[in-house]
Amino acid sequence: MKKLLNQKGFTLVEMMIVLLIISVLLLVTIPNIAKHTATIDSKGCDAYINMVSAQIEAYKLEFKEIPTLLSLNTTGFIKEEKLVCPGGQELTIDVNGVVSEKAS
Secondary structure (H helix, E strand, O other): OHHHHOOOOOOHHHHHHHHHHHHHHHHHHHHHHHHOHHHHHHHHHHHHHHHHHHHHHHHHHHHOOOOOHHHHHHOOOOOOOOOEOOOOOEEEEOOOOOEEEOOO
């Protein structure tokens, strides 16, 4: 009889309290993550634009001309055939070698 009284474990009430706490934390965390998705995509796009601009500058130093996307691709400076930010915005390279978001 003594063995039965010394059993260790969680009660149903303790498990319900833990589940309640986890649920509240999820309800608070998920909307905050969703709000910051646009900011994350924007910063990712800015970083991608800076990377492509750096590749354009490297191409200019090597070949002494302003590159097109095709010339960047064929010489191996950029592997992508189409420049697209993480958020889905398409990028273009103008005649001066400036990278910008494509006008819709």
